[in-house]
Amino acid sequence: MEILTGLATGFQAAFTPMNLLYCLIGVFIGTLIGVLPGLGPAATVAMLMPASFVLPPVSSLIMLAGIYYGAQYGGSTTSILVNLPGEASSIVTTLDGYQMALQGRAGVALATAAIGSFFAGTFATVVIAFFAPPLAKVALKFGAPEYFSLMVLGLIASIVLARGSLLKAIGMIILGLLLGIIGTDVNSGVQRYTFGFRELMDGIGFVPVAMGMFGLGEIILNLEREGVARRVIKEIKNLMPTREDWKRMVAPILRGTALGSFLGILPGGGALLSSFAAYSVEKKMSKHGDELGRGAIEGVAAPESANNAGAQTSFIPMLTLGIPTSPVMALMIGAMVIQGVQPGPSVMTEQPALFWGVIVSMWMGNFFLLILNLPMIGLWVRLCMVPYHLLYPAILVFCAIGVFTLSNSEFDVYLMAIFGILGYIFAKLDCEPAPMLLALILGPMMEEHLRRALVISRGDPMIFLTRPISLGILIVAAIALVVAVLPAIRIKREEAFKGD
Amino acid sequence: MKNLRGTLSSKDLWSGLIFFFFGVVFVYFGRNYQMGTAMRMGPAYFPTLLGALLTFVGIILMAKTFIKPGDKVESMRYSKVIYITLANLFFAFMLRRIGVVLSIVLLVLIGAYASQKFKWSYAMPLALGLAIGSAIIFVLLLHLPLPILGQWFGG
Numbered sequence: 001m002e003i004l005t006g007l008a009t010g011f012q013a014a015f016t017p018m019n020l021l022y023c024l025i026g027v028f029i030g031t032l033i034g035v036l037p038g039l040g041p042a043a044t045v046a047m048l049m050p051a052s053f054v055l056p057p058v059s060s061l062i063m064l065a066g067i068y069y070g071a072q073y074g075g076s077t078t079s080i081l082v083n084l085p086g087e088a089s090s091i092v093t094t095l096d097g098y099q100m101a102l103q104g105r106a107g108v109a110l111a112t113a114a115i116g117s118f119f120a121g122t123f124a125t126v127v128i129a130f131f132a133p134p135l136a137k138v139a140l141k142f143g144a145p146e147y148f149s150l151m152v153l154g155l156i157a158s159i160v161l162a163r164g165s166l167l168k169a170i171g172m173i174i175l176g177l178l179l180g181i182i183g184t185d186v187n188s189g190v191q192r193y194t195f196g197f198r199e200l201m202d203g204i205g206f207v208p209v210a211m212g213m214f215g216l217g218e219i220i221l222n223l224e225r226e227g228v229a230r231r232v233i234k235e236i237k238n239l240m241p242t243r244e245d246w247k248r249m250v251a252p253i254l255r256g257t258a259l260g261s262f263l264g265i266l267p268g269g270g271a272l273l274s275s276f277a278a279y280s281v282e283k284k285m286s287k288h289g290d291e292l293g294r295g296a297i298e299g300v301a302a303p304e305s306a307n308n309a310g311a312q313t314s315f316i317p318m319l320t321l322g323i324p325t326s327p328v329m330a331l332m333i334g335a336m337v338i339q340g341v342q343p344g345p346s347v348m349t350e351q352p353a354l355f356w357g358v359i360v361s362m363w364m365g366n367f368f369l370l371i372l373n374l375p376m377i378g379l380w381v382r383l384c385m386v387p388y389h390l391l392y393p394a395i396l397v398f399c400a401i402g403v404f405t406l407s408n409s410e411f412d413v414y415l416m417a418i419f420g421i422l423g424y425i426f427a428k429l430d431c432e433p434a435p436m437l438l439a440l441i442l443g444p445m446m447e448e449h450l451r452r453a454l455v456i457s458r459g460d461p462m463i464f465l466t467r468p469i470s471l472g473i474l475i476v477a478a479i480a481l482v483v484a485v486l487p488a489i490r491i492k493r494e495e496a497f498k499g500d
Numbered sequence: 501m502k503n504l505r506g507t508l509s510s511k512d513l514w515s516g517l518i519f520f521f522f523g524v525v526f527v528y529f530g531r532n533y534q535m536g537t538a539m540r541m542g543p544a545y546f547p548t549l550l551g552a553l554l555t556f557v558g559i560i561l562m563a564k565t566f567i568k569p570g571d572k573v574e575s576m577r578y579s580k581v582i583y584i585t586l587a588n589l590f591f592a593f594m595l596r597r598i599g600v601v602l603s604i605v606l607l608v609l610i611g612a613y614a615s616q617k618f619k620w621s622y623a624m625p626l627a628l629g630l631a632i633g634s635a636i637i638f639v640l641l642l643h644l645p646l647p648i649l650g651q652w653f654g655g
Contacts, residue, residue: 459539
C-alpha cells in the first residue's frame with residue numbers, strides 16, 4: 001500500500017507539464033550526445049550537469065536521469081552502427097549488433113535494443129519501487145559504524161568489478177580517497193594539502209575531475225586512434241523485427257533484465273558487469289548460443305536489456321543510502337548536494353516528491369526513449385557520421401564552459417586540464433578511473449564516519465565487528481575480496497572482461 | 501638485461517611509481533597537521549594512514565615488475581596531450597581578459613590542431629561558429645555570467 005501512495009506522489013511530482021518536458025529534453029539531449037562517437041554516459045552527464053542547476057531539484061534530477069539513460073541508449077546505437085562503443089558497457093553490443101548491421105539488419109538490431117531496454121527499464125522501475133523504501137527504512141537505523149562498513153563494501157565491490165589488476169584498482173581507490181580529503185577539515189578547520197590555494201579550501205571539485213578524466217582524457221585517447229578507418233552503416237531499411245525475431249528475443253530479454261536488475265544494485269559498475277554477464281549467459285543457455293558473435297539477435301537483446309536494467313537499479317543504493325555505485329551515480333549525488341539535498345535514507349521521508357518523482361520519471365523516460373528513438377533513427381545515423389575532427393572541438397567547448405560556469409572559476413578549468421593528463425596516463429597504464437572517482441566522493445564521508453564511530457567506541461576499532469549489521473556488511477565485503485583473489489575465479493573474471 | 505628493459509617499460513612499474521609518489525607526498529605533508537589518537541583523530545590521522553598504504557601498494561607493484569614485467573606501455577602521443585591541455589589552459593587564462601568569444605576561438609583552434617586531419621579551411625569556420633553559437637546559447641539565452649568582451653576590450 002505504501003508503495004502505491006508513494007507512486008501516486010511520484011506521478012503527481014513527475015507528471016507536471018514542466019517535468020514531463022524536462023524528462024523529454026533530458027532523454028533527447030542524452031541520446032543526442034550519447035550517439036556521438038567516443039562519448040559515454042559519464043562524460044555526457046558531467047558535461048550537461050551545469051546546465052541543469054538552473055532548474056529546481058526535482059526537475060533537475062529528472063532531467064539528469066533522463067540524460068543518463070538517453071546516453072546509455074545512444075551508446076548502443078553507436079555500437080550497432082559504427083562498431084564504436086561509447087563506453088565499456090556497450091562493448092558487448094558491438095559483437096552481434098554490428099554484425100547484424102553488416103547483414104543489412106541494422107534497423108532490427110536498433111529496434112531490438114529499444115524494445116529490450118524499454119522492457120528492462122519498466123521492470124527495473126518496479127524493482128526500485130519495491131526495494132528502495134524498505135532498504136531506506138533499514139538504512140535510517142544505520143549509525144556511523146554501519147555507514148563506514150557500507151562504504152568499505154562499496155569500495156571493495158568496485159575493486160572486484162574493475163577490469164585488470166586488483167592491486168592497481170586498490171591503488172586508485174586509495175588515491176581517490178586521499179584526493180577527496182584535500183580541503184578544509186570539518187572537525188579542526190585545518191586546511192589540508194591545499195598548498196595555499198584558496199580555491200582548494202572546499203576540496204577538489206568532482207565535476208572538473210570527472211570531466212578531465214572522462215572528457216579530455218577520452219578525447220586524447222580517441223585522437224590517438226584517429227587513423228583507424230571505420231565503416232558507418234548508413235542504410236537502415238527495415239525496423240520491424242520478423243516473427244522469428246520476436247520469438248527469439250523474448251527469452252534473452254527476460255534473462256538479461258533479471259540479471260541486470262540484480263547486478264545493478266551491486267556497487268562498482270552494475271551496467272558494465274551486467275552486459276558482459278548477460279552475454280555469457282546467453283552463450284550457454286540460448287538455443288542459438290553458437291550463433292552468437294555472428295549477428296544473432298540474442299546477442300543484442302540480452303546485453304541491452306541487462307545494461308539498461310542495471311543502469312536503473314544502480315539508483316537504489318544512491319537513493320536509499322546516498323552511496324554512489326558508479327561514476328554516474330557519483331555525479332548524481334554531486335548534483336543533489338549542489339541543489340541542497342543531502343543524499344541518504346532520509347531523502348525518502350523528507351523529500352517524498354523528489355524520491356518518488358525520480359523513480360516514476362524513469363519509467364516515463366524509458367517510454368520516451370522507445371517512441372522517440374525509432375522514428376529518429378535517421379538523425380542518429382547522421383550524427384554517427386560526424387567526423388571526429390569536427391566533433392571533438394565542440395566537446396572541448398562544452399567541457400570548458402561547463403566547468404568554468406560551475407563556480408565561475410578559472411581554477412576548475414586548470415584542474416580539469418591536469419586531470420585530463422592524469423586520465424590519459426592512467427588509461428595508458430591500465431588503471432581504471434571509475435574506482436578513483438567513487439573514492440573521491442566517498443573520501444570525506446568515510447573519514448567522518450570513521451571518526452564518529454571511533455568516538456562512540458572510545459578508539460576501539462572492534463566496534464565495526466561487534467555491531468551485527470556492520471559485521472554482516474564487512475563479512476560480505478571480505479567474501480567479495482577473497483572470491484576475487486581466488487585463482488579459479490580470477491581467471492573467470494579476466495575472461496568476463498576480455499571483450500575489449 | 502632483457503628483463504630489466506621489460507621492467508622499465510612496464511605498465512605496472514609506472515603505476516607503482518605514481519602511487520608511491522602520491523603516497524609519499526600525502527604522508528610527508530601530513531606531518532604539518534596534528535595526528536591525534538584513534539579516539540580523537542587529528543586531521544593528519546586518516547591521510548597519513550592512507551598515504552602509507554598507498555606507498556606500500558606502489559612498492560609492491562614496482563617490486564613485482566622485477567620478477568615479471570607484465571604488459572609494456574604503448575607509445576604515448578605527447579603532442580596530443582600538450583595541445584588539448586594548452587587549449588584549456590589558454591581558455592581559462594584568457595577568458596576574463598579577451599572575453600568568451602575570442603577565448604573559444606583560441607580553445608577550438610589550439611584543440612583542433614591536435615588532430616592529424618587539421619586544416620585551417622575547416623578549423624577557422626568551426627571555431628567562429630562554436631564561439632558565436634556558445635555566446636548566443638550560454639550568455640544570451642541561459643544568462644550564464646560570462647564576459648562577451650573581456651577586460652582588454654572594456655567588457
